[in-house]
Amino acid sequence: PLIPTPEYLSRLNPEQRRAIETTEGPLLILAGAGTGKTRVLTTRFAHLLLTGRAYPSQILAVTFTNKAAREMRERVGAILGEPAEGLWLGTFHAICARMLRRHAEYVGLTSGFNILDTDDQLRLLKQIMEPFRLDTKRWPPNQLMGIIQRWKDRGLTPDRVTPAEDTDFANGHALAIYRAYQLRLRELNTCDFGDLMLHMVEILRSQPNVLAQYHRIFRYILVDEYQDTNTVQYLWLRLLAKREHGPSNIACVGDDDQSIYSWRGAEVENILRFEKDFPGAAVVRLEQNYRSTAQILAAAAGLIAHNEGRLGKTLRPGREDAQGEKVQIIGVRDSDEEARIVGGAIERLQADGHPLSEMAILMRAGFQTRPFEERLMTIGVPYRIVGGLRFYERAEIRDCLAYMRVLSQPSDDLAFERIINVPKRGVGAVAVQKLHGLARTLPGPLTAAVLTQIEQGTLKGKSKEALTSLMEAFQRAKATLETEGQVVAVEQLLEDSGYLQMWRDDRSVEAPGRLDNIRELLRAIGEFATLEGFLEHVALVMDTESETTDDKVSLMTLHGSKGLEFDTVFLPGWEEGVFPSQRSLDEGGNRALEEERRLAYVGLTRARLRAIVVHAASRRIYANWQASMPSRFIEEIPSEYVQIGGQSVESRRQAAAAPSMFASGPFTSTRPSGMPQTPRPRITDVQPQANVPVGATVFHQKFGEGTVIAVDGSRLEINFENGGIKRVMANFVEIRS
């Protein structure tokens, strides 16, 4: 060729180059994990600029997270040799917010509109619901919020909700409330998160001049993680890309096997529709994986092959270090040992010169970080939580800690203030102020002031009732503490004070995760002899905020790990009911399970050199131990790519003559033994249904005798003779008949 290939293209394979050099017309890049999709998109961005096809401001590039946007900005900057500025590069929401500021008047807002956070959103919705006089127990506002969000995810303004899309929720008033909610938002010159997309789609649909303006601006559109776009995002892209005259220069990259956000309304079908929407679209498949070793890749491929209805893709290992290590499967006794083993492996890798920043622990759910955080703090390994807070910094955990601090130390005013109106008890800021005033005139703490006021009858109405019952809850818990120990006492306190119920009533997507965190907290309390011992431990670990080093182990959820890569990836908690999650098993059918499997696939394919899967033989549920079975995903990985190892510490000590790989150098031995011989779960018997028949009479330590009225997984709904209907863990009851 006359013109030499520019440097930035020469390092790419022919398909990747085709995906970059096919600049005009619609393009779909469909490829498996680690094939360079994001890299192609980034290079394509630079290529468009360097070949003079577009100015930086003429390219719209959509990423899935702000982190990805930042990385892409840096990568483009590196290729260009200067910082890239003024780009339309960001997440769907960030870009839409910027657009909407320019056209806010079309939807009745001004450019200075506010964006509500989820708390405000809910508060507003509750106000809107009031005149409808609904029983909020039956129709929780949070649930309605969810319905409205799903409508917004699908691009449905109130006017566009057809009878077929409507719901019976809220006695059939859901749509009317949605309409009123939208009106009120407009009056307040605000919008919620979902409105950013919804309004922009509405504007582009109804204002041809605005649409034409963007058609002029955006000569090229680039979209990463296309498999996770929802309908409203898809509509927005289609509007911007499809023009009457001229080609649609839209390039989307995606992998149907990594679609993990259907619970947030993502529609993997958008990929399938692409060729229909954009006739003549070029489709490029990238098959060379540059990230992972052949072993890891084959393991992940074997696993995902268990899903049906895939588009099907070839994935070839591309790394020169060819074979590499097999995926390690480690069976441990419990979560303590799990954290110890992972911590130990991290230390050994570090001692061998591997940077911590190249190691990650990926878990199914946020609550699972806790034992690892504690272990890493204990052994002094710095870590960061990606996309979330450290366990003890999470709001619900801080609330619970505040309850516990008051229980252990009634004079802890700070803690008491935090929870005096959480959950909402109708004790307003003014009442708290008044109590404070009183506390200052009296010698004792705030709790004492409250008691005094109750006795003297100075508190009135709702505040009096609420605070009386709160103080009683503390007193009862104090008594329980003496007789039954801290776990039962704290659980009772959180129950009696209405704190747990608050989260149970909460229908937001985060609420179940928060309850899981609290359960995890109760588990942690059980590991200490006393409540004070535990609180002291927390105070100490919270203090060891790691130094300002950048070399840290990353802890995150599998969802948060999308698009990232690490040399070493630890995948703990591969047990039935943890991963796949209990919720996905409860749902039954294949849909949820397949999404879990895609999540497992995402997890394995984050690893460049090593993937270590861990499962524990038992987990502590409150004070009890529950046996757990290895995840079905473990068995679904073809055995030739797996190495079983890491038996429990005890058995390893006994077999000291033949040390396992985890006792010696990292991941070198090939001794195929040690996996606990738990019977393999079959699909039919993995739902850990409590073995208690409906109708049985049972006894519960705290609530006494009752009759089982429903069984939901490991939980029972029981009608207690003296306590009404409650949901309790099955292993907390004794069967009487």
Ligand code: ATP
């Ligand atoms: P995911 O599906 O996980 O998002 P991806 O397809 O976006 O993966 P990238 O993150 O773009 O993959 O690339 C994976 C790794 O392979 C990166 O480290 C990237 O730099 C490297 N890579 C991609 N293409 C090449 C190539 N032609 N030569 C060498 N390395 C490459």
Ligand code: MG
């Ligand atoms: Mg990517």
